[in-house]
Amino acid sequence: MPGVTYPPIADLERYLASGALEARSLAAAFRESFDRNKGRIALIGDGWSLTYDALDILSDRAALAFAKLGLQPLDRIIFQVGNSPNLVVAVLGCLKAGLIPLCTLHAHREVEIAGLGNHAAAKAHFIDTSSENFDFHGFSAHIRTRVPSLQRTVVVNGKPVADALVMAELIDAVDAEEARAFVQQCVMALDTKIRVNFA
Numbered sequence: 001m002p003g004v005t006y007p008p009i010a011d012l013e014r015y016l017a018s019g020a021l022e023a024r025s026l027a028a029a030f031r032e033s034f035d036r037n038k039g040r041i042a043l044i045g046d047g048w049s050l051t052y053d054a055l056d057i058l059s060d061r062a063a064l065a066f067a068k069l070g071l072q073p074l075d076r077i078i079f080q081v082g083n084s085p086n087l088v089v090a091v092l093g094c095l096k097a098g099l100i101p102l103c104t105l106h107a108h109r110e111v112e113i114a115g116l117g118n119h120a121a122a123k124a125h126f127i128d129t130s131s132e133n134f135d136f137h138g139f140s141a142h143i144r145t146r147v148p149s150l151q152r153t154v155v156v157n158g159k160p161v162a163d164a165l166v167m168a169e170l171i172d173a174v175d176a177e178e179a180r181a182f183v184q185q186c187v188m189a190l191d192t193k194i195r196v197n198f199a
Contacts, residue, residue, distance in 0.1 A: 001074065025190040027095045027183075031056070043085050050085055055092070057176050062093025063186065064179040065170035069124070069152055073098030073186070076120040078113060080104050080136065081128040081156045090126055090156045090167060096183045098190055106131070110143065117147035125150055126167075129158030137161040 006012075015021035022029070034042075034056040043050040050058075071077070077094055079101050081087045094101045102120055104113060106128065116122070125143060127136040140153040141163065153164040160166045 023191070023195050025095075025187060025194060027098075027187050028191050030092065030095065031183075031187060043088060045085070048085075055089065057179075058089045058171060059092035059096055060179040060183045061171045061174040061176060062089050062167065063096035064174045064182045065167070066093055066097050066099060066124075067182065068174070069154075069165070069170070071097065071099055071123055071152075073190070074100060075123040076100045076102050078102050078104060078117055078120075078122045078125045078150075079156075080106060080108065080113065080140075081126055082106055082130065084128075084157050086156045086167060089171075090154075096186060098186050109139070110146065113139075113143050114146040117143060117150055121149040122147060123149055124152040124154055126154045126156045127158075127164070129155050129161055129164075131158075137164055140164070 012021065016023060034052045038051065038053040038056075040052055041049050042052040042055045066077075077099050079087070079091070081090065091101050091103075093099075100120075102116060102122060104116065113125075117125070125140045127140050129136050136158075137153070137155075144150045144153065154170070155161060155164050155166045160169075
């Protein structure tokens with residue numbers, strides 16, 4: 001990938017030979033782990049929990065929902081979202097769709113977000129509108145004027161706002177079986193590229 005500095009091939013070959021590194025994507029490793037731990041609790045909070053199976057299904061559906069927005073593998077997504085189950089679903093959904101999440105701090109503002117967005121040619125800004133101290137929706141609308149590549153704002157947490165998509169609604173509009181098949185195809189394509197590069 002242009003702009004990425006990779007370790008020397010000899011080091012990668014040594015890691016592969018020792019078993020420290022596998023020729024598969026992170027998304028493939030997550031899927032295997034989720035299948036192995038289906039009924040176990042993946043996330044837990046105050047009065048709620050989410051099993052690995054439920055997290056797998058939600059993140060599959062998020063992956064397909066993001067693809068239906070026109071996001072393509074290797075597109076960069078700026079995350080400006082507080083810690084929450086939805087953040088985990090969104091990051092996993094990106095990985096399963098071959099998207100690259102760029103995680104930033106909630107406290108970052110124009111210098112950081114516009115700088116990173118332009119440097120990475122980010123395609124979407126995932127935000128959290130639950131804060132009462134700052135208008136992240138208005139901020140994202142402004143950032144889209146500063147970062148020409150940004151096409152979408154998606155509300156991951158918080159209240160729906162005009163001119164922004166809501167992740168929960170996007171997920172609800174996607175069929176779980178269709179999403180599973182889509183993710184399987186994406187993961188196979190990613191892993192094929194990895195194996196070709198390691199061959």
